[in-house]
Amino acid sequence: MPSLAPRIDTVPPSGIRRVFEQAALLQQSGADVTMLVVGEPDVPVAAHIGDAAKRAWTEDRTDYTPNGGILPLRQAIQQKLLRENRIEVDLEQIWMTIGATQALFQAMTLVLSPGDELLVPDPGYTTFTMNAHILGATPVPYRLEPQHGFEPDLDALEASITERTRAIVVNSPSNPLGSVFGEETLRSILALAKRHDLWVVSDEVYEYFTYDTRHVSLAALDEDDRVFTAFSLSKTYAMTGVRVGYLVTPKGLGATMRTTQEAMISCVAEPDQYAALAAIVGDHSAVRDAREHYRANLQVATEVLDAAGIRYNDPKGAFYLWIDMSHAADGDVAEWALGFLQREKVAVAPGSAFGRTGEGWIRVCLAATPDDLRHGLGALPAPHAEHAQPWDNRSTVRPT
Numbered sequence: 001m002p003s004l005a006p007r008i009d010t011v012p013p014s015g016i017r018r019v020f021e022q023a024a025l026l027q028q029s030g031a032d033v034t035m036l037v038v039g040e041p042d043v044p045v046a047a048h049i050g051d052a053a054k055r056a057w058t059e060d061r062t063d064y065t066p067n068g069g070i071l072p073l074r075q076a077i078q079q080k081l082l083r084e085n086r087i088e089v090d091l092e093q094i095w096m097t098i099g100a101t102q103a104l105f106q107a108m109t110l111v112l113s114p115g116d117e118l119l120v121p122d123p124g125y126t127t128f129t130m131n132a133h134i135l136g137a138t139p140v141p142y143r144l145e146p147q148h149g150f151e152p153d154l155d156a157l158e159a160s161i162t163e164r165t166r167a168i169v170v171n172s173p174s175n176p177l178g179s180v181f182g183e184e185t186l187r188s189i190l191a192l193a194k195r196h197d198l199w200v201v202s203d204e205v206y207e208y209f210t211y212d213t214r215h216v217s218l219a220a221l222d223e224d225d226r227v228f229t230a231f232s233l234s235k236t237y238a239m240t241g242v243r244v245g246y247l248v249t250p251k252g253l254g255a256t257m258r259t260t261q262e263a264m265i266s267c268v269a270e271p272d273q274y275a276a277l278a279a280i281v282g283d284h285s286a287v288r289d290a291r292e293h294y295r296a297n298l299q300v301a302t303e304v305l306d307a308a309g310i311r312y313n314d315p316k317g318a319f320y321l322w323i324d325m326s327h328a329a330d331g332d333v334a335e336w337a338l339g340f341l342q343r344e345k346v347a348v349a350p351g352s353a354f355g356r357t358g359e360g361w362i363r364v365c366l367a368a369t370p371d372d373l374r375h376g377l378g379a380l381p382a383p384h385a386e387h388a389q390p391w392d393n394r395s396t397v398r399p400t
Contacts, residue, residue, distance in 0.1 A: 012129060039175060040367060043293060052275050062270055065267045067266065074096070095249065096244065106264065118165075122141030123144060142157045143357045158192055169202075171203040173204075174318060178320050199228065200218060213316045213317070225250035228250065242272050297368065301321050320363050334353065348363065
């Protein structure tokens with residue numbers, strides 16, 4: 001058997017899936033498992049979205065579409081970007097993708113060559129690092145730590161740039177942290193990128209889920225055409241399995257995108273695009289209801305953690321809670337999470353799955369029932385008195 005490309009062996013497996021698959025095996029054996037491990041909305045897709053997909057199938061709308069997507073959908077996204085993200089683009093900058101996952105990979109494919117370096121948030125979404133390895137590039141983590149409010153230390157970030165650095169990934173609202181970068185921070189990142197002539201890949205999948213703060217799109221601040229932005233319909237409209245997202249590119253890449261899109265996927269499935277169109281132009285009350293559902297669940301979760309004296313980051317966006325389990329994890333939170341699953345039948349994501357800085361932390365998905373959150377978080381071990389430190393969970397500032 002011929003050997004695979006050597007770089008494939010460098011791609012790290014998902015630490016989230018490791019817990020999820022063990023939890024699934026327990027469920028298959030009859031165990032009642034509380035699933036707080038994966039980022040899956042627990043609300044149904046709105047009826048008008050499903051109806052649009054059914055109608056497309058019934059009307060045999062099952063043909064190839066233009067590489068970038070059907071015209072009405074791209075036009076609807078163009079209007080949405082201007083109205084909600086304050087980004088003014090032409091249609092040739094909008095490209096429908098198979099989820100934001102492909103959008104992120106597509107952007108990285110365009111800007112990275114083997115041997116290049118990519119700055120990625122740590123903790124950060126796992127596929128940032130996986131994509132870099134697949135492309136033969138080197139992911140270089142930049143730390144997001146509680147003493148900086150889980151925003152980047154810009155001096156440290158700039159110090160990590162070398163002659164091989166080609167791009168920086170920014171994720172706000174953050175998975176797994178729930179942090180939302182302020183406009184000043186985003187402008188500083190853009191200024192840094194300009195000084196070093198870097199591309200910026202912005203993951204804005206959770207744009208609709210922010211709490212008492214405003215989501216700011218990096219491309220709205222971009223004056224140099226250096227930002228690629230990945231958006232998704234999966235979390236917003238509870239249609240993760242439909243796999244529709246879109247990539248917004250800098251200007252002038254239409255011909256390049258047509259070529260790479262044709263080589264990678266040709267086009268997104270036509271019925272899925274009509275579902276996406278219905279989602280974007282239709283009634284958004286389900287999205288608002290979902291946001292309030294997650295906000296209410298956050299209140300439930302933090303009450304449980306506060307009562308136990310367990311520290312966490314107070315999220316400003318997404319639907320995750322980043323919880324400090326360093327008092328229990330004994331330096332290996334991945335193994336602790338597997339043991340916790342076996343003992344308590346509660347599945348949580350180990351923070352180390354998102355980077356080295358996540359060691360000692362866990363990520364919990366708030367897209368769950370209040371009862372599951374009370375049960376799952378109530379099973380977490382509280383810190384002993386000798387480990388307890390005063391920390392205002394609402395400040396995101398941990399004592400040094």
